[in-house]
Amino acid sequence: MDAASYVTTCVLAYLVGSLPTGFLVGKARGIDIRTVGSGNIGATNAFRALGRSAGSAVLLADALKGWMAVVLLPQLVFGMFKIPPNSATREYHQILAGIAVVLGHNYTCWLKFKGGKGIATSAGVLIALVPSALLIILVIWLVVFGLSRYVSLASLVASFALPIAVWISGYSVLLIIVTACMGTLAIYKHRSNIKRLLNGTENRFGSRSTKPGDLGEGKVRET
Numbered sequence: 001m002d003a004a005s006y007v008t009t010c011v012l013a014y015l016v017g018s019l020p021t022g023f024l025v026g027k028a029r030g031i032d033i034r035t036v037g038s039g040n041i042g043a044t045n046a047f048r049a050l051g052r053s054a055g056s057a058v059l060l061a062d063a064l065k066g067w068m069a070v071v072l073l074p075q076l077v078f079g080m081f082k083i084p085p086n087s088a089t090r091e092y093h094q095i096l097a098g099i100a101v102v103l104g105h106n107y108t109c110w111l112k113f114k115g116g117k118g119i120a121t122s123a124g125v126l127i128a129l130v131p132s133a134l135l136i137i138l139v140i141w142l143v144v145f146g147l148s149r150y151v152s153l154a155s156l157v158a159s160f161a162l163p164i165a166v167w168i169s170g171y172s173v174l175l176i177i178v179t180a181c182m183g184t185l186a187i188y189k190h191r192s193n194i195k196r197l198l199n200g201t202e203n204r205f206g207s208r209s210t211k212p213g214d215l216g217e218g219k220v221r222e223t
Contacts, residue, residue: 002089004081005077005078005080005081005083005089005093006092006093006096008077008080008081009073009074009077009093009096009097009100010096010097010099010100011100012069012073012076012077012097013069013073013096013097013098013099013100013101013104014100014101014103014104015104016065016068016069016073016101016104017065017066017069017100017101017102017103017104017105017106017108017121018104018105018107018108018109018110018115019065019104019108019110020041020108020110020111020115021041021057021058021061021062021065022040022041022042022043022045022046022050022058022062022116023041023111025046025050025054025057025058026041026046026049026050026054029050029054031049031050033045033046033049033050034111034114036048036049037049040116040117041108041111041114041115041116042058042062042105042115042116042117042118042119042120043055043058043059043062043116043119043120044151046058046059047059058120059120062105062116062120062121062124063120063121063123063124063127064124065101065105065121065124066098066101066102066105066120066121066122066123066124066125066126066127066128067124067125067127067128068124069097069098069100069101069124069125070094070097070098070101070124070125070128070129071094071128073093073097074090074093074094074097077093078090078093091174094128094129095129095174095175095178098125098128098129098178098182099178099181099182101121101124101125102118102121102122102125102182102185105118105121106118106185106189117155117186117189117190118182118185118186118189119155119159119186122182122186125182126162126179129175129178129179130165130166130169130171130175130179132169133162133165133166133168133169133171133179134165136161136165136168136169137158137161137162137165138158140154140157140158140161140165141154141155141157141158142154144157144158145205148204149204149205150197150202150204150205151205152190152193152194152196152197152202153193153197153202155186155190156186156187156190156193156194159182159183159184159186159187159190160183160187161183162179162180162182162183163176163177163179163180163183166179
């Protein structure tokens with residue numbers, strides 16, 4: 001029974017995460033977001049390619065996917081398998097849901113397993129799992145972004161600091177390990193940004209780009 005409930009949680013969370021919000025919002029506006037800017041379907045590229053209102057909608061929807069997967073899906077699965085709501089396995093179901101929803105966003109089956117970079121969806125997961133640690137890395141993100149104007153650099157530093165923030169906040173060793181894995185995945189997904197940062201070719205938020213397909217707007221790399 002436990003194994004079946006864990007598998008069901010992972011599958012449902014993956015499917016929730018796999019909903020390509022940025023792609024769908026872009027299509028509704030007649031734009032294939034994969035062909036503009038960084039080519040990524042996440043919130044940052046949506047801001048650049050689709051505008052602030054659409055970008056904000058994508059950001060909130062992607063974060064909501066993460067929160068829903070952790071908070072609501074385990075309740076649904078517990079009801080399906082008649083598991084008591086105060087079961088000791090609840091945290092395990094929530095953690096698995098958090099991991100699966102981020103993987104679904106990053107590697108969506110609907111777009112040939114090419115998705116976003118998981119920052120917004122991870123934030124939704126962290127709101128549910130480690131809210132006090134999220135506040136710490138949010139401050140770190142804002143400070144780095146404010147000083148550098150690099151969205152990617154802010155996301156990289158925040159991802160690196162995540163497990164440290166979880167440890168400082170007094171969460172369990174399991175959550176420290178899980179968030180370390182989430183941070184590592186986020187850094188891995190930013191490997192092209194890292195190369196551009198090292199080469200000095202990464203564009204700051206609000207900078208102009210003359211590359212084809214950039215819609216003449218400020219170039220922002222996806223996070």
